[in-house]
Amino acid sequence: MVQSATLEKTPKRHDTRERLLEAAERAVLAKGFHATSIEELIVAVGITKSGFFYHFRDKNDLARSMMQRYMRADADVVEGIFRRGDELHDDPLHGLLVGLKLFAEMLGDLPEHHPGCLAASFCYQDQLFDQAIRDLNAESFQFWRKRFRSRFDVIAKRHPPEDAPDLEALADMAAALVEGGLILGRVFQDPSILPRQILLYRDYIRRVFQS
Amino acid sequence: MVQSATLEKTPKRHDTRERLLEAAERAVLAKGFHATSIEELIVAVGITKSGFFYHFRDKNDLARSMMQRYMRADADVVEGIFRRGDELHDDPLHGLLVGLKLFAEMLGDLPEHHPGCLAASFCYQDQLFDQAIRDLNAESFQFWRKRFRSRFDVIAKRHPPEDAPDLEALADMAAALVEGGLILGRVFQDPSILPRQILLYRDYIRRVFQS
């Protein structure tokens, strides 16, 4: 009791907004944005309804803030794929292959089941949001596309493939397999599905450029 | 005017339920299940609210019926991939490759932008539904998995691959790329993304078994 009291005291002060966003993300990934009520968020965080409206102008403002928060974390994931692999390898192909392997391992080691992708959830409810939020969503996927696409261009120079496939599609395939893997992992309640899709993606890239 | 009147008259009688399901699917894919109101559906179809409750016991019954309807159409798609390719080829690998090519072409030829996958939408809102509906959802993906998995076993016997990847994951990759491709196609508003992902999948399968 004393422990939890002291543990609670430090974060309780200033991060109510962050805790609201965290509770909102969990709830939205479970039942969608419209079905997530402000009421349940303030109960989870322990403030009153008016307290919520101190932090967010309205519910749309909450959605925008959620998306921005998610995009930051998402960009860190992509950067991690490239950075950590390249620290170990000079070759752009092998750096990427190592990065994807580390990414798959990270996904497999998650303590709980991966809760899903906010961008996917929002995209299947996009009529609830204004254009600004839809633009943010497109931006988050454009980041994946550009990062992988430019890497494939570099790799193709060093390892010119014979019979190369559509490289833009190959770049989009990363995000597509993450999204698809998350959905299958959720539906089957099997956390191994997503990392295995990533390893297939890695295998495909290897076959394309190491022919 | 006369044309449309006669065209409307025949279907108007008995298919109110079907038209409710169609309107519901369109609305749910645009804003999610909870944000889709019974009110907007009856306006779209032209009946009163009580008329809705003649066709469905409650809103959860609507969801279950939507899922069942979607699964039937979805199973037809999968069967189409295998049947039409196999009509042209005896070899199980080339039959599948042809089927995937036809599938990609069909997706590219859709008049409007593909509206999305109801199973994906439901999976990201599954806390709204009871276990029966979640089970239906898993069943629909299991159908993809089993159909592709058993085909890969047959192909592997005729074309034993050296260095074969995880074949169950390769089977799941079909559904994963469809789901991911739909999401990217939606976010970027680019209908060419999904068919191009299918062609990459086809290319990957070719590389695996034609090594």
Next chain:
DNA sequence: TGTACATCAGTGAACGCGCGTTCACTGATGTAC
């Protein structure tokens, strides 16, 4: 061929509950002089 009854495909009015939002107010903390 006509009548009695059952089923189909709805109508119309009413309900209570929960939701997002507003508004006036407040105690604690930070800053200027």
Next chain:
DNA sequence: TGTACATCAGTGAACGCGCGTTCACTGATGTAC
């Protein structure tokens, strides 16, 4: 070091609207005899 004021992070009560659901009823069509 003390006082005045501003900002921060909320509280509490009230609002109106839309939602899903219920219930008694109805006109048209189908079926049995």
